[in-house]
Amino acid sequence: MSLLTTNTALVGRVTVAVDAMGGDFAPQATVIAALESLKKNEALGIILVGDQKMLEALLYLDSKKSIPQSCSNGDQPQKPTECSDISPVPPHLKTLASTFKDSGRLAIHHAPDVVLMSDRPSRALRRKQNSSMAVALQLVKDGVAGGCVSAGNTGALMLLARSILGMCPGIDRPAITKKLPAPKGGCYVLDLGANVDSTAEHLYQFSLMGSILVEAMEGIEKPRVALINVGEEEIKGSEQVRLASRMLAECEGVNYVGYIEGGDLFNDVADVVVCDGFVGNVALKTGEGVAKLLYQTLLRRFDGPWYMRLLGKLMMPVFKRFLKSIDPSRYNGALFVGLQGVVVKSHGNADAQAFEYAIEQAAEEVERKVPDMINSRLDELLF
Amino acid sequence: MSLLTTNTALVGRVTVAVDAMGGDFAPQATVIAALESLKKNEALGIILVGDQKMLEALLYLDSKKSIPQSCSNGDQPQKPTECSDISPVPPHLKTLASTFKDSGRLAIHHAPDVVLMSDRPSRALRRKQNSSMAVALQLVKDGVAGGCVSAGNTGALMLLARSILGMCPGIDRPAITKKLPAPKGGCYVLDLGANVDSTAEHLYQFSLMGSILVEAMEGIEKPRVALINVGEEEIKGSEQVRLASRMLAECEGVNYVGYIEGGDLFNDVADVVVCDGFVGNVALKTGEGVAKLLYQTLLRRFDGPWYMRLLGKLMMPVFKRFLKSIDPSRYNGALFVGLQGVVVKSHGNADAQAFEYAIEQAAEEVERKVPDMINSRLDELLF
Known part of the structure; x- marks a missing residue:
């Protein structure tokens, strides 16, 4: 040293x-x-x-x-x-x-x-x-x-x-997590890429850690924990996710609320969202990609005739605040737990x-x- | 019948x-x-x-x-x-x-x-x-x-x-695919949820089908095929994805361009993007969730004092065109291949x-x- x-x-x-x-x-x-x-x-x-x-x-x-x-x-x-x-x-x-x-x-x-x-x-x-x-x-x-x-x-x-x-x-394995924004508070998602091919046991451990983390960081008692799945019905999803769901349902220390889909990440239906790191990483980066695409699309709308450019200039302060509110750099800093x-x-x-x-x-x-x-x-x- | x-x-x-x-x-x-x-x-x-x-x-x-x-x-x-x-x-x-x-x-x-x-x-x-x-x-x-x-x-x-x-x-298995929009054309992503726990062989088959589909639907000769991974380096990712990558690199009938990350879905770096159905489904729905969230956030910006509401009204035609351009219903209709x-x-x-x-x-x-x-x-x- x-x-x-x-x-x-x-x-x-x-x-x-x-x-x-x-x-x-x-x-x-x-x-x-x-x-x-x-x-x-x-x-x-x-x-x-x-x-x-x-x-x-x-x-x-x-x-x-x-x-x-x-x-x-x-x-x-x-x-x-x-x-x-x-x-x-x-x-x-x-x-x-x-x-x-x-x-x-x-x-x-x-x-x-x-x-x-x-x-x-x-x-x-x-x-x-x-x-x-x-x-x-x-x-x-x-x-x-x-x-x-x-x-x-x-x-x-x-x-x-x-x-x-x-x-x-x-x-067994550390996980990467960060808080995603949503109108009423947002949620912590884990894992965001530390692990691929997570087993049910790993997903279960991520859930425990996520729950404790959110309680400590946000002061939320018994945070709602959800698993990401491809459908909300009990019959869907991969074997490991379904097994993790059964383990969480039996765990008294975790306030498990069931499955959610990707679109629910911004609906404030859970405080902790658990998934395999491959899934979480792709979801996070896709979300950032969509935000960037939409911003560029919106800006292009004001790159036309003079009155559109004028309107665009008038709108700049609003856009800047909007942009700031969705700026990924504001959400920089992922926690290893x-x-x-x-x-x-x-x-x-x-x-x-x-x-x-x-x-x-x-x-x-x-x-x-x-x-x-x-x-x-x-x-x-x-x- | x-x-x-x-x-x-x-x-x-x-x-x-x-x-x-x-x-x-x-x-x-x-x-x-x-x-x-x-x-x-x-x-x-x-x-x-x-x-x-x-x-x-x-x-x-x-x-x-x-x-x-x-x-x-x-x-x-x-x-x-x-x-x-x-x-x-x-x-x-x-x-x-x-x-x-x-x-x-x-x-x-x-x-x-x-x-x-x-x-x-x-x-x-x-x-x-x-x-x-x-x-x-x-x-x-x-x-x-x-x-x-x-x-x-x-x-x-x-x-x-x-x-x-x-x-x-x-x-072996059908896949679900649809075209995601991007400034210069977009890409077809498969699988979007028909399969979970896809093996390398499945990912390889999705790549072949995707390549032929895009050639037929879009008239693109030798469409660029990419695999979604959690990093662009050869060393990252799950075992099955890495194996599929090696299979595709050796396949002369597919124009394989390597790994991309979730954020690249909208960067026009590939015409066909292949992943497991769990990953694709969560990514797609997360992307739609972000679009919805951003739209709501933007609308809220114009829900303040009278001059903001007036500006909002002036902007409505622009927003409507913007909204139409990102409207998920325009991209409704997933193909089973x-x-x-x-x-x-x-x-x-x-x-x-x-x-x-x-x-x-x-x-x-x-x-x-x-x-x-x-x-x-x-x-x-x-x-």
Whole structure:
């Protein structure tokens, strides 16, 4: 493990380790997001994990001109393309960075290596223990940080998290979940892609975890849990889903409400929606694709004669609010559940604002002590 | 089998048997849709299959007052609730109905029974051989109609179609497919719910059928075929999907372009998209759910102060065109492929206009001789 380069016993009730090198726009986006988060949430402390020199060059006014040619620690320039891409962090944020550093709410933790998007997860597990991703997870394991966020390689993050943090007792596989918006609150869907070919037992475990998570995060007592199926009738669906349904119907600790279909995800008929990761991932991405298509279609309607373009201009404020309300970046930050620690996965192509939402998610999970709650409630339910 | 009540050797190049009793708004919606279709497509002939007296009462001006109390053939009033619900078919359509009947383009074929939405498919197969659904399929089998359309119970339609029409040689299971819209043309997705737990071999067969279908329906030579996966990298995804990918990569008769994710369904990166029916069904319904949610969200934006409502009113024509362009009913009508005949499934809750699209789909498939093409091309590819 790398040495701490600054004091990491951070001030603040909630400390989040940020994999500063993960994602398409790292480290600029991750650094800006970290600073904006610190500005907004006074209870927050952040440890930026990554190439120390690069991060310092980005963060501090006085080190602006000291960016080395290699942009790295010299021996392993893992992301050379980023050297010339370093767009300066806005000066007002740099000023803030020094303040946060001085008040002990911001620290840099050096990690010499980076997990690439093209790395096979198994290779990352064997070879990238000094990566920003692995070191951020290790900080959680060691109790230095309450949770961590990464926009890097999902498979690698999952495998490293399982290996470094370990699983909750009684849970075979971690799941990925996030909250989908709906008019009256929305629902958490799991799994969103950590697992394929889930068995009934896995779906059952996802249901338990989802139920506890939503109780902790949303304060909903006995959240309604539903299984996704291809039809609402008891006779339809795959063998594993029907078996999971029978297991849930017999489980007193879960408020199981039965099957729902894909279209019901936005109807507020359940608080927790459970499915196999293949199904959840395709559904989520299809939904995002439809939203994008509709937005483009709508915009094209105003790209005609002058009066249509004028109407379009008049409507812009409304569209902007509309767009903001459906903006996927507002819902960035998927939670890994089933692990002994808080791990939030950001979209790889998240910009600074989207990454900020992911940090917010992690901070909230840490504050609400979600892993502890899952551990203790699972203990009651399973053993 | 029931007797033909009118001459069914219909005039017209394309004859479609319509299960007039299937769906939430049958028989009114199906009858109106049939008449509108005949009005628009002069090459079309339609056989309405269902309760003869009820259909006659709906169709013809002179029989308007002769609706019997039982609304049925007397012995089995299968859908008694509809007796009082018969809203008259508009008079101008009734006038047309007589003309169509006289010119030999419209016929009624009596079927005393109805498959209910609550019927188990296996029960429908054993007990409902005299249902409008089964009789419509039998008319296709006998060559009286080129294809058939139903808005009834999907599982029953699938089982009855397999039993009555039989499968194409070399195909284990039929698949459900429809065209999803996208800016530059869209793609056909299969399977949309006929099968769960598809093996690699099934996915491979769906790919072959999809490729031939799109070539026939859209005139695209060597359509691009993609598999849905949870990531684009070769290492991700379930065992069966990866195996299917290897099979397709080796198949010279298919222009296989690799994996796509859910969000790519609307990016025009493939003409045929293949997945397990559970995945396809959930993705499709999620997409429809998102579209509905966005539309409602947008409308709410104009439900505020007076100037917003005024803007909303000004925008209505634009919204209406927008809404029409994304209206799921425009895309109503899913094709069953792999069967020895044309079978189109309409949404159960389709109104007359949506059902018309389904009839249109069937007519086009019949005209383009899709089952013949699939049969002969499969023969080249598989044997």
